Amino acid sequence: MSSPQTTRPPEATAAPPRLLGVLFLGTLLAALDIAVVGPALPALREAFALSERSVAWTFTAFVLANLAGLPITSALADRVGRRRVYLACVAVFAAGTLLVALAPSFGVLLAGRVVQGLGASGIFPVATAVIGDAFPPERRGRAVGLLGSVFGVAFLIGPALAGIVLAFASWRWVFALSLPLAAVVYTLAARRLPESRAETARPFDAAGTIALVALLVSLVVGLSGLDASGLSASVARPAVWGPLGLAVVLVLALGVIERRAAAPLLRPGLVARRPVQIACVLAVGAGVVEATFVLLSAYSVVAFGVEKSAASYLLLPLVGGVALGAPLAGRTLDRVGVRPVVLTATALIVLGMAAIAAAPTLGLHIAATVVLGLGLSGVLGSSLSYIFLAEAGRDERAVAQGLSTIFLSVGQLTGAALLAALAASATDSEAGYRLGFGVVAVGAAALVVAALFLPRTSTGRVQR
Missing domain, CATH: 1.10.287 (Helix Hairpins)
Known part of the structure; x- marks a missing residue:
């Protein structure tokens, strides 16, 4: 496998921690947009007189656009350079954010969400590919684990930030507050991100x-x-x-x-490898579990009588588990390999989802969300990226990470649509939510079985 042509700015070569910091902030930019949507949905529903099914497209439009943009940005990153594509994606994301914040109608807001999704589609995959280029194999797991923890951080501060903003200002400011961070990310990335590309260009x-x-x-x-x-x-x-x-x-x-x-989107050379097939199954499962995040606040109102203004804060224990577990999973990957980490994580997901579906009290519900967060942190981000980086050649790193995110998006879309339909159509809303969470718990058990077939250690293909 031929190596990519690489040019690195002095800042990136001399200071990898600074490079990782830039990638961290960029991933936070995209992740925060997902984290603040849930708390903003009631305000959007009231502002535009929407039904629950209609307002759910605020999330769905973003994920679909993100998915559509993934193969484009991943292929462009390998073809014209990861730094150029990364900067373009940040700029597009900022433009979409501005359109959402100024939207005079729900149709315009959805258009802005589509633009945001297209911009976000290249941020995390390209960041992970840059880690594959810039970090030695023994440090990639820890670096990818740190990026994975960003999603926990985003969901830790996002609901709280959205709650504070909505208490004093319009829902528009929930989205507009991302614009200063986008400007910071663009400026730092322009200075510190190394340029790299695949030597052999592939058609789209x-x-x-x-x-x-x-x-x-x-x-x-x-x-x-x-x-x-x-x-x-x-x-x-x-x-x-x-x-x-x-x-x-x-x-x-x-x-x-x-x-x-x-040059197929679902690369046969990658998908034919058993670890990649299992990673795709894990990505779909993780996406379905992640989709439950959007509904947990509404469920706590229905099931436990929590005030709407405080419901978003109940996500904090869950995402605290994600933020705590992600870097731990990354460090453990480097020491013991993929299979033990994923087996433990998927077992925690099953336990957490089953407990959420059955918890009779708010205290037990909160404890179950912490368990769920710890489990999800061992699958989402670090383990998936670790497998794909291990199996992909140097010319396919961005495409491989894009493949991971494609299947994650499939799970998010499927989970959100299924759970929302069950919750909205049940005669008893609480029973509908519990049924949906129980279905997810049963599906998560299949992830434990899939994890048994993972190799204990990396194949080391990235070192070729």
């Missing part, structure tokens, strides 16, 4: 990208139509089975397209 898989996005839109629309009070009857409705049937057809079409593509 436009047909595969279109098929994948169409597949996921069909899946989300179909799942959103499910009715918890009559699942079998709802599946029989054309508005449900039609999109779901189309999704099945598009899965088959995507397989044909990818086998014929010159």
